[in-house]
Amino acid sequence: MEENNKKRQLQRAVVVFTLVVCLSAIAGGLGSATFSNYFKEVYHVDSAQRGFLEIPRESPGVLCALIISALAGFSDIGIAAVSQVLVMVGLMVMGAFSPSYGMMMIFLFIQSLGMHLFMPLNDAISMDLAREGEVGKTLGNFKSKANMCTMVTAFVIFAGYRWGFFSFEDKILKPFVIAAILSLIAAGLLVYMKKIMPRTQIQAKTKSKFVMRKKYMPYYLTLVAYGCQKRIKLVFGPWIIIELMGKGADTVALLGIVTSFIGAFFSKYLGKMLDEKGLKYTMIFEGGYLLVVIAALGAAAGALERGGLGSHGIWVFLVYCLYILAFLLEQFNMVHAFMMRKLAIDPSEVTASLSVGLSLDHILAITVSAVLGVIWEKFGAEYVFFLTAATSLMQIGVGLYMGRQLAKQEMQR
Numbered sequence: 559m560e561e562n563n564k565k566r567q568l569q570r571a572v573v574v575f576t577l578v579v580c581l582s583a584i585a586g587g588l589g590s591a592t593f594s595n596y597f598k599e600v601y602h603v604d605s606a607q608r609g610f611l612e613i614p615r616e617s618p619g620v621l622c623a624l625i626i627s628a629l630a631g632f633s634d635i636g637i638a639a640v641s642q643v644l645v646m647v648g649l650m651v652m653g654a655f656s657p658s659y660g661m662m663m664i665f666l667f668i669q670s671l672g673m674h675l676f677m678p679l680n681d682a683i684s685m686d687l688a689r690e691g692e693v694g695k696t697l698g699n700f701k702s703k704a705n706m707c708t709m710v711t712a713f714v715i716f717a718g719y720r721w722g723f724f725s726f727e728d729k730i731l732k733p734f735v736i737a738a739i740l741s742l743i744a745a746g747l748l749v750y751m752k753k754i755m756p757r758t759q760i761q762a763k764t765k766s767k768f769v770m771r772k773k774y775m776p777y778y779l780t781l782v783a784y785g786c787q788k789r790i791k792l793v794f795g796p797w798i799i800i801e802l803m804g805k806g807a808d809t810v811a812l813l814g815i816v817t818s819f820i821g822a823f824f825s826k827y828l829g830k831m832l833d834e835k836g837l838k839y840t841m842i843f844e845g846g847y848l849l850v851v852i853a854a855l856g857a858a859a860g861a862l863e864r865g866g867l868g869s870h871g872i873w874v875f876l877v878y879c880l881y882i883l884a885f886l887l888e889q890f891n892m893v894h895a896f897m898m899r900k901l902a903i904d905p906s907e908v909t910a911s912l913s914v915g916l917s918l919d920h921i922l923a924i925t926v927s928a929v930l931g932v933i934w935e936k937f938g939a940e941y942v943f944f945l946t947a948a949t950s951l952m953q954i955g956v957g958l959y960m961g962r963q964l965a966k967q968e969m970q971r
Contacts, residue, residue, distance in 0.1 A: 567754050572687050574751040576703060579684075581744040582642070582676060583704040587711030588737035589649045590673060593666075595719075596652075596734075599726035601659055614663045618671040619920030625675065626913040634686070634909055635752040638679040642745035644672025646738045653734025672741075674920075678912035681895035685908070691833060693899065694840075697892040698829020702822045705889075709818030716811045769910040776956045777898050780841075781915045783952040784887075784894065785922030787848055791885050793927050794934070794942055795855070799881065802862040802939065803874070813878060817885045825889045832896050837964065841897070841957025844890045849950035855880040856943025863939045897960065 597603045597611060618625075629637050648669025651657055657665060681697070688696035715733065718724035724733055799805045799813070831840050858877045895912060902908050930942045 568687060571751050571755050574747050574754070575683060575687060576700065578638075578642075578744045578747050578751070579680065579700050579704050580707045581740045581747075582680075583707035584711050585645065585649070585737035585740045585744070586673065587708050587715060588733040588740075589645075589669070591712070592715060592733060596726060596731070601662065611663070611666070614667040615670050616920055616923060618667065618674040619923070620917050621671075622674050622678065622920075623910070623913040623917040625671075626678065626910060630910070633752060634679050634682050635748055635755065638676055638683065639745045639748035639752070641672040641675035641679065642741045642748065644675070645669050646672075646741040646745065648672065649734045649741065650738035653731040653738060656729065674916065678909055678916050681892065681912055682909040685895065685899050694829040694832025694892075694896055695826075696829070697832075697896065698826045701825035701829070701889060701892055705818045705822040705825060709815050709822070712811060712815045712818060716815070769907045770914060771903070771907075773903065774898070774901050774911055776959055777894065777901055777911065777915060778918060779952055780894050780897065780956050781918050782922065783949040784890070785919045786926050786946050786949045787852065787887055788919070788923070789927050789930055790852055790855070790943065790946055791887060792923075794930065794939075795881055795884055798855070798859050798862065798877065798939070802859060803877070813881060813885075817882050820882065821886055821889050824886050825892065828889055828893060832893065836961075837893075837897055837900060838957050838961030840893050841960060842954050844893055845950040845953030845955075845957060847950075848884075848887055848890075848953070849947050851880060851883045852943050852947040852950070855884050856940040856947065859943055860938055860940030897956075900960070900964065 593615070597607075601607075603611065626637070648665045648667075648671075651665040652662060652669070680700075684697050684700045685693050715724070718733070724731075796810055799810055828840065831843065855877075858873075858880055862877070894915065898911050898915070899905075899908055902911065930946070933945065934942045
């Protein structure tokens with residue numbers, strides 16, 4: 559009877575957390591995804607100021623491991639609720655109160671802090687809600703729903719600004735205010751979820767402070783490679799479309815919509831692969847996939863830079879396809895969370911370790927982007943992509959290593 563009651567509680571918790579994931583994705587699409595336009599239209603920032611604004615926006619990612627360490631003893635769900643409140647406060651002030659430039663940076667930091675705190679907690683809670691043998695499937699399902707919400711929101715943003723329903727000239731910025739309200743609802747749902755979760759489930763992952771272990775080195779190495787590869791998504795991929803192809807923001811937005819749509823199915827496929835084929839196979843697939851796709855995109859970038867590809871026809875379509883395939887790399891993040899769960903000495907170390915990974919990712923964001931930018935300028939666009947593609951060999955190596963380690967563990971049992 560008690561076991562059946564726990565199952566019902568977990569089923570209800572899955573439904574509630576699915577709503578939280580969807581609301582968070584929509585809020586991210588309405589808020590964070592439009593920040594570049596917000597800075598330009600409202601505060602008229604130049605390129606130097608735009609670069610400086612990445613400090614309050616990205617520094618919470620660097621600090622994430624320390625903050626979650628300081629909050630050890632609180633439940634993952636409770637910290638996730640606080641993270642959504644922080645997002646709400648930041649977006650509401652920016653959207654409804656027209657703050658000065660200095661105050662805007664403060665509340666941008668607050669919003670970004672909430673968003674970055676939720677990232678590792680999202681993966682940790684998702685895995686906590688999984689049934690035995692279905693961790694990959696559960697991660698894939700949550701990621702798929704988030705992708706679908708991101709896709710719909712991207713279309714709403716595209717249509718809203720194109721047809722004048724949204725405008726940065728409004729006194730109250732409707733997308734930010736709507737996103738703030740959705741974040742507050744997500745926080746309330748998380749509080750409710752904490753009440754309905756079995757006590758053992760709530761307390762299982764809350765006791766670890768800052769964690770770095772030699773045993774977790776495969777996870778850290780994977781994050782080094784992934785952090786470099788994310789520069790293609792966040793910096794250099796869009797620059798192919800904008801700089802080398804001369805396309806506008808509407809083209810980038812439409813490509814983002816297509817990527818989110820495909821990602822909704824791709825994430826489910828990856829989750830199923832994790833459960834059925836195992837971590838070794840999935841890591842090798844990740845490395846091989848990114849090696850081929852990023853290298854091919856680099857060859858296309860080099861050809862565009864030299865004028866070897868036309869601005870119309872089949873070649874443009876090919877570049878768009880490679881761009882979309884490269885942008886699917888974000889779906890592999892669930893594979894890394896799955897690996898951390900496999901490596902963890904104690905379940906209570908998963909959240910803290912994921913937060914260390916997020917901090918490492920953001921340290922790379924600050925350093926690698928500048929180095930790759932110089933390489934683009936000095937040697938050519940393709941070398942940025944070729945060097946980044948080479949980091950995929952690290953994922954293949956980690957996959958082979960993890961295969962041997964997991965096989966040893968099975969033999970010892």
